[in-house]
Amino acid sequence: MTQAVDKGLSRTGAALIGLGAALLWIASRLTWVSAGYTDELSGNGTVSLPGADWSLETTAVALLLLVGMIGAFALRRLGRRIVGTVSAIAAAAVAISPLQLLIRGADPERVHAILTSRSEAVASTNVGDTIGQWAEITAVDVPSTGPMVAVLGCLLALTGGIVAALRPGADAPKQNKYEKEAVRREHLREDMETKPDSGRVMWDALDADIDPTDYSTDTKG
Structure with missing residues (x-):
């Protein structure tokens, strides 16, 4: 009779990493910054910046965590430790940007720089909110939902990574x-x-x- 292999808490850790990746992906699509501007040519207006634009690494880390979830399920003990450690470090690092945004607010100069650079990148399309170089940012607001979802996703992935790294369980014995x-x-x-x-x-x-x-x-x- 084959003895069941103790996987420790690695499966729980993998699930948390995957849930964190999903929340981080969702957060990258939500609005993190809303800004009012005035433009002598086009008049006043309001534009918004999603998490993917404010924090470029958000989407990349979400994909990395998704791969980490698969690795935590599929790899052997040492692999689960490595994947858990990498996932935890990545989650902790990407949490800095939304936390700073919630605590300090958005810098109007950075908002202007992102919007004008995006305007140049999509000059031939009508994708996203943009402003001209001559526009002036008059007000900046930080809707809390997007950054808070990102922070929650990072916390879940961080917890899952730590669990997978510290409690990877055992491997099935290999037959030569x-x-x-x-x-x-x-x-x-x-x-x-x-x-x-x-x-x-x-x-x-x-x-x-x-x-x-x-x-x-x-x-x-």
Whole structure:
């Protein structure tokens, strides 16, 4: 009977990493900064910046955490430790930007720089909110939902990474090729005793360098 392998809390850690990745991905699509501006040519207006624009690493880390979740499920013990450690470090690092935004607010100069650079990048399209170089930022607001979802995702991924790294569980014992061959021969001998006239058993015996005729003679004698 095969003994169940203790995976420790690595599966719980993997699930937390995956949930953190999902929340971080969602947060990258939510608005982190809303800014009012005035423009002598086009007039006043309001623009918004999603998390993916304010913190460029958010989307990349979300994908990294998704890979980390798969690794924490699929890899062996050492691999789970490494993946958990990397995921925890990445989650802690990416949490800095939304935390700073919630605590300090958004810098109007950085808002202006992001919006104008994005304007140049999408000059040939109508994607996203943009402003001209001559526009002036008059007000900046930080909707808390986006950054808070990002922080929550980072906390979950950080916890999951720590759990996977510290409690990776054990690996299933590996059978070397000699052990596998011994098990195969044992099963084959059992089949030869119970089904000596089976054509499949005879071919398997020949493939394993066992003479079924000699074996049958030995067992009957």
